[in-house]
Amino acid sequence: MVTDPFTARLPRRTIPRVLNGQVALVTGASSGLGKATAIGLAAAGAKVVVNYIGPITAADEVVREIGEAGGEALAIEANVAAESEVMAMFTAAVKHFGALHILVNNAGMQRDAALVDMTLDQWNTVIGVNLTGQFLCAREATRIYLRQGINPEISAAAGKIICISSVHEVIPWAGHVNYASSKGGIMMLMKTMAQELAHHRIRVNSVAPGAIRTPINREAWSTPEAYEKLLKLMPYQRIGEPDDIAHAVVWLASEGADYVTGATLFVDGGMTLYPGFEDNG
Ligand code: BGC
Numbered sequence: 001m002v003t004d005p006f007t008a009r010l011p012r013r014t015i016p017r018v019l020n021g022q023v024a025l026v027t028g029a030s031s032g033l034g035k036a037t038a039i040g041l042a043a044a045g046a047k048v049v050v051n052y053i054g055p056i057t058a059a060d061e062v063v064r065e066i067g068e069a070g071g072e073a074l075a076i077e078a079n080v081a082a083e084s085e086v087m088a089m090f091t092a093a094v095k096h097f098g099a100l101h102i103l104v105n106n107a108g109m110q111r112d113a114a115l116v117d118m119t120l121d122q123w124n125t126v127i128g129v130n131l132t133g134q135f136l137c138a139r140e141a142t143r144i145y146l147r148q149g150i151n152p153e154i155s156a157a158a159g160k161i162i163c164i165s166s167v168h169e170v171i172p173w174a175g176h177v178n179y180a181s182s183k184g185g186i187m188m189l190m191k192t193m194a195q196e197l198a199h200h201r202i203r204v205n206s207v208a209p210g211a212i213r214t215p216i217n218r219e220a221w222s223t224p225e226a227y228e229k230l231l232k233l234m235p236y237q238r239i240g241e242p243d244d245i246a247h248a249v250v251w252l253a254s255e256g257a258d259y260v261t262g263a264t265l266f267v268d269g270g271m272t273l274y275p276g277f278e279d280n281g
């Protein structure tokens with residue numbers, strides 16, 4: 001067991017090169033889980049579209065890092081909640097790389113408030129990016145996959161969609177009703193798309209992260225006191241690292257997962273195992 005989990009870091013684990021020749025688009029790829037996933041997919045051999053919003057600096061940094069490691073990437077700005085921007089992004093992606101094989105629906109945000117204080121704007125903003133954004137991007141990716149069909153030299157599937165969900169697709173979360181609702185929605189969005197698209201050989205799955213060390217939850221891990229409290233929720237006794245999510249996404253996108261569709265892979269150190277019952281409840 002890690003004795004000082006607050007400062008512990010995992011040694012770098014090599015990503016297998018299982019996505020050679022494939023093109024991936026990762027939304028919200030300029031920071032956090034999206035950044036790690038974009039870098040991970042590139043390490044696996046995919047060419048990567050790095051979607052971002054706002055100043056390009058951080059996305060450029062991801063593109064540069066991928067390039068320095070011998071990969072290929074392109075930054076494209078789009079607000080995933082805006083239909084025309086999403087459509088333009090997918091057109092530009094295919095124009096640049098010639099195809100699309102993997103969508104990682106990652107862009108997500110929190111705007112926390114108690115139910116009684118939550119504004120409609122806080123509700124709509126989170127549902128718009130986290131849920132509507134995933135719908136719009138999945139729709140555009142699917143249109144491309146259907147047009148392309150299957151190229152067995154590249155993949156047994158016509159395309160893959162990986163939704164980044166959360167443990168909060170099943171764990172209710174007081175003070176975060178907009179966020180938890182968006183993630184609960186992603187669960188049924190993912191499963192329904194998987195059911196609808198399986199006969200086209202389009203695989204749709206989710207990765208549901210627990211607490212991962214990213215800017216979205218900084219206050220939950222950036223002080224020893226907060227980290228101590230967080231550990232009580234995690235049987236595995238360490239916070240997740242963005243790389244933990246990248247590894248899961250790469251596997252779900254790979255041929256090794258070809259018979260996997262409609263599944264949520266929880267990558268949460270056991271957060272969904274009801275840790276309150278560890279000690280007999
Ligand atoms: C949230 C984090 C939170 C984690 C576990 C994630 O989906 O974005 O803020 O720490 O769930 O509660």
